[in-house]
Amino acid sequence: MATVLQKKRKKQILEAASEIFAKEGLFGAEQDSIAKAAEVGKGTLYRYFENKNDLYINTIEFQAEKSFRYIDSHINKSENLDDLLINFIEATVDYFLKNPITFDIIVRSNNTMLFEAVGVVQKVRDKYLSKYYLYFDKAIEEGAVKTFNKNIILTMLDTCIVSLVYEHKSNSKYSVREIKDTLISIFRTGIKK
Amino acid sequence: MATVLQKKRKKQILEAASEIFAKEGLFGAEQDSIAKAAEVGKGTLYRYFENKNDLYINTIEFQAEKSFRYIDSHINKSENLDDLLINFIEATVDYFLKNPITFDIIVRSNNTMLFEAVGVVQKVRDKYLSKYYLYFDKAIEEGAVKTFNKNIILTMLDTCIVSLVYEHKSNSKYSVREIKDTLISIFRTGIKK
Amino acid sequence: MATVLQKKRKKQILEAASEIFAKEGLFGAEQDSIAKAAEVGKGTLYRYFENKNDLYINTIEFQAEKSFRYIDSHINKSENLDDLLINFIEATVDYFLKNPITFDIIVRSNNTMLFEAVGVVQKVRDKYLSKYYLYFDKAIEEGAVKTFNKNIILTMLDTCIVSLVYEHKSNSKYSVREIKDTLISIFRTGIKK
Amino acid sequence: MATVLQKKRKKQILEAASEIFAKEGLFGAEQDSIAKAAEVGKGTLYRYFENKNDLYINTIEFQAEKSFRYIDSHINKSENLDDLLINFIEATVDYFLKNPITFDIIVRSNNTMLFEAVGVVQKVRDKYLSKYYLYFDKAIEEGAVKTFNKNIILTMLDTCIVSLVYEHKSNSKYSVREIKDTLISIFRTGIKK
């Protein structure tokens, strides 16, 4: 029970919702506008999603899916942790810059105190990227890197990418190249020369 | 135009607003609840702050002031960049853990996408911490560290601290010590051994 | 965009609003009460009318339409200015007495000092009665009456009718017959015998 | 118990209230603005007048007193009804034009559904002008004019003057001379040549 038409309509709604939520945030977005943008009746929104929150969560998931699918396809040739780090930073920054809507949705997803909103991104990330977590374990085993909790490193990496891209977009004080290079350099060898 | 009594009452309101905003966020918080919590009439809120947004911005500023004043007092004995980095991380993490309300306000301010909200924290940070920015310049001059844009580093540092404290609080997967050590280690020498 | 049902509901609202505005005036009337009286949700008011002011203006227009339609149908057999004058006074006074709500709305509209409110009655009056203005011109041409600015005369007539009906209603010092006769007599030949 | 200072202050308030009520009406005027304009504290308003309504009524009375005092002094030389009529129209129109605040207060006094507001003007009028009502009786006795209810004529006269001055002020379609002449002519001999 999910005809082709229904799937199409669901995507239609998520696409429209992405745009509105990205621009207005969870609270600013109106169901009215989303329905209009999706070219469906307001009631239809409620047939596909329980309520506004549910639509919001699904929108985040929808965008996260798209971005991690892209990132996955760009890092899967990485040969070691070093390589992976560089490819991940490059791919993520690039994707965010090419897909401002995805980016805004991700940035805003932290805003709301909806715990599900935070969780859903992590869930999708794990779905697509957990296979790469092994690179870490291997590098630690091999003694190439310090013995870190890899989740901490990943959180740091994520958060740094997002906030630097945000700063780059709001006030173009730093170039994309500068951001990427700094990220790579810090995470590899820190500030020390 | 700001008698002692008025100052006291303003603080009273900001204290109450902090708690409510921290718990509910800008949109979830109701002026009614804030008034009740502050033990003043709803109209009084509007005598002291133009509207809800204005109260929100002032609440953020109020909390930022408190936190940077603390941090300043704990890092001002730092002798060099290395020292400063360690002291800053220690002081900031400690303050956030001891002051969950401040922390929640700051976290939310980062994500509200309210331009004033972001700006106000930066303004206060600069007010208290800009004197330390020299440590960076000196260390670069002396060749002790790589030639980085210090603003990028600071943004990374800030954002990492906030998100790790956040993770620590939501699911106690990492100890405080672990967080601090990882932060210090990564920023000093990266993941490489 | 105005189905039969919608037209009906709009009339329903205007009918209820007339009653409330007549009794309470623009400022005294509450949207809540109007909604309740119209047996619609408060939100529905805002679907049909932009805001309270807009509803007020439309209520005045609605009542003006009704009254001038009636008056028009009672004066259209008039053969000359004299006849018209008598018929107009008779019809207008009668209508106001039979429709106290219309009357109160019109009285208030004159005094609201809301420019739109005054304008709307004049607009409707012109729509229904402008064809009779010719009677004036003809009578002047024929030398039957003095050379007056007919707008001044009409303003005087209007205003006298309204205030005499008002006085009649607040303190029944004068009978309806007395009012009508005096109006007719004064406007035809003045106080002089 | 009404010292000179208190009388002065009361007048001060009424003067300021006149201006504000004339501009904003009963509902638009704020006690705050009136207090500021009167250069007294808001609380003082309540020492001199029970509440806003009471202040409003007193303001109307204050202005009515001034205007009828003026009119009285300009019509008291009238030798007969004809003379009185002309002098009254001339004086009233002139006073209204020279005192826009009084005029606006009087116009607005009908707006509110405060019955006291209407009554107070009539009370003051009677106080100053009732002595002239005899002119009417005499003229009727002498057979110079028709047998009318003089109150009806006075109401008509009042209301016509006010609305024509209003029209003159809002859109200068008719000159003052034209208004006065038409009023005099209609009330004396009607529209008939």
Added chain:
DNA sequence: CATGAATGAGACTTCATTCAT
């Protein structure tokens, strides 16, 4: 007696959700 800060009822309006068509 004067002040103006504080109060809080109550006004308008919005918008997520429901439901008749």
Added chain:
DNA sequence: AATGAATGAAGTCTCATTCAT
């Protein structure tokens, strides 16, 4: 199944009045 008109709870803000200083 889809629509969008209707709903009404809930939100922000205003302002007449009170009252401590």
